[in-house]
Amino acid sequence: MTREQSRAQSLFGHPKGLLFLAFTEAWERFSFYGMAALVVLYMVDQLLLPGHVEHIAGYPAFRSAIESVMGPLSPQALASQIYGLYAGFVYFTPVLGGLIADRWIGQRNAVVIGALLMSAGHIAMAFDQSFLLALALLVSGSGFLKGNISAQVGALYPADDESRRVRGFIIFSTAINAGAVCGPLLCGALAQAFGWHYGFGVAGVFMLAGLATYLYGYRYLPARVPRRAYEGRELTGADWRIIAALLAVMLISIFQSVAYLQIGNVLMVWVQQHVALEVGPFTVPVPWFESIDALASIVGVPLLLWLWRWQRARGAEPGDLAKFGIGAAITAASNLALVVGTIFAGGGRVNPLWPVLYCVGVGIAFLYYWPTLLAMVSRAAPAKVNSTMMGIAFLSLFIANLLIGWIGGFYEAMGPIGFWAMHAAIAAGGLLLAVILAGPLNRVLDRPSR
Secondary structure (H helix, E strand, O other): OOHHHHHHOEEOOEEHHHHHHHHHHHHHHHHHHHHHHHHHHHHHHHHOOOOOHHHOOOHHHHHHHHHHHHOOOOHHHHHHHHHHHHHHHHOOHHHHHHHHHHHHHHHHHHHHHHHHHHHHHHHHOOOOOOHHHHHHHHHHHHHHHHHHHHHHHHHOOOOOOHHHHHHHHHHHHHHHHHHHHHHHHHHHHHHHHHOHHHHHHHHHHHHHHHHHHHHHOHHHOOOOOOOOOOOOOOOOHHHHHHHHHHHHHHHHHHHHHHHHHHHHOHHHHHHHHHEOOEEOOEEOOHHHHHHHHHHHHHHHHHHHHHHHHHHHHOOOOOOHHHHHHHHHHHHHHHHHHHHHHHHHHOOOOEOOHHHHHHHHHHHHHHHHHHHHHHHHHHHHOOHHHHHHHHHHHHHHHHHHHHHHHHHHOOHHHHHHHHHHHHHHHHHHHHHHHHHHHHHHHHHHOOOOOO
16 A cells, blocks of 8 residues: 555544554454453353363363373362463464465455454353363464454555554554453453353454454455565574574563463452452452553553653663563562562451552553563564564463463462462562673664663
8 A cells, every 4th residue: 555545545644444453453352351351260160160060062181181281180270271271372373373364365354254263252152061162262263363453554554654553553552452451341240240151241242343343444454464575685693693682582571471461360369269359338340450450551651651751861761671670570579569468468358459559560561571572573683584573472472371371270289478479589580581681682682781
C-alpha cells in the first residue's frame, strides 16, 4: 500500500483497518484473559476432583503421560502443569501459524481460522468431557491468530511511514490491555455468581464478537503481508555475536517472566486460600486480581515515558540492560510483598493490599523489560534474521510458562512464604545476570553501559 492509498482510507490519521484489527484483538484478549483467569481455579476447585475428573475425555492417558515425567501430582500440582503447558504453547504455535500464513493461506484467512478455532475452544470449555479438546483448540487458534493479526497491523502502513506505524502499534497494544483488564472482571464475576461455565461461556461470546468485527472490516485488511527482501549475503562474525548477545538477553528475561507469570497460575490459588476477600456483604472475585497488572501497564505507559524523557534530558535515562535490572528488582520486590503480607497475617487472612501491590508491581516491571527486549531485537538483530529473532523472543515466554507450570507443583510442599520467596530469588537472579553481563552485552549491541 502506498502512502497516498493509506491516507485515502484513513480514519483519524490511521488506516480504517487499524480500527477493526484493534477491536478484534480487544475482544480476543478479553476472551483469552477471561478464560485464563478462571481455568486454574476451575481445575483445582471442581474439574480435577472426584465426580468431574472421570468425565474428561482422554484424561487417564493425558495424566499418565505427565506423571510419567513429573511423578505423582496432587490436583493443584497437576492444574499448575496443565496451565503451564497451555500458556506455554500459546506462545509457541504462532511460529507455526505464521509459517502457514506466509507460505500458503495468507494472514486474513489465518486469522479467520484462528478465531473460529478459539470460539470452538471456548464453547468446548463449557463441558467437562471436552476440556482437553478445548485447550487444544484454543492453543491452535491462538497460533493462527496471534502473530498474523499483529503482522497485518504493520502491513497497513507504507514502508516509509514508520512514525504512523509506531503509533498504530501503540493503539493496538492499548486494545490488548483493555481486553486483558475487562476479561477477568466480567468472566470472574459471572463465574462467582452463576458458575464456572457462565464465565467460560461469555468468553466464547466475545471471541465470536471479535470474529464478527474482523469479518466486517475484512475489505480494509491486507490479504497477505509481503515478505521483506534482504540481501543474500551470509551472516558475518559480527552478526553472529549480536545474535548471541540477544539470545543472552532473552535468557535473562526468562527469570523475570517466571517470577511474573505465576500471576495467572498459583497466585489465583493463593488468593483464594489466604486473602481476605470480603468487603462488607460483597466477596471480591479472585480472577479480578489478574486485571490489576494489565491496568497498571495501561496507566504506567505514559508515566514511564514521561520519566524516561525527564531522565534523558538530564543524561540519566537507564540503558536497556539497566532497564532489565530495574524490572527484575521491581519483580523481586513484588514477590517479597506477598511474603511480608503472609507473615503479617500471622496465620490469618492476608490483607488484600499485599496482592494488589504485587499485581501493580509486576505490571510496571513488565513495562521495563518486555518492550525493551522487543525494541532491542528490532533495532539490533541483523536484517536477514530480524523476524526470526523476534519469533525467538516470544519463545522465551513459551519456556517461562513451561517453567511456571513445573515450579507451581512445589507450592503445597513449600507453603506460601517459601514459594513466593523463591520467586523473589528467581527475579533477583535475573537482576544479578543483568548487572554482570551489562558491560559485555552493551558493547556488542552498541549501547554503552550506564
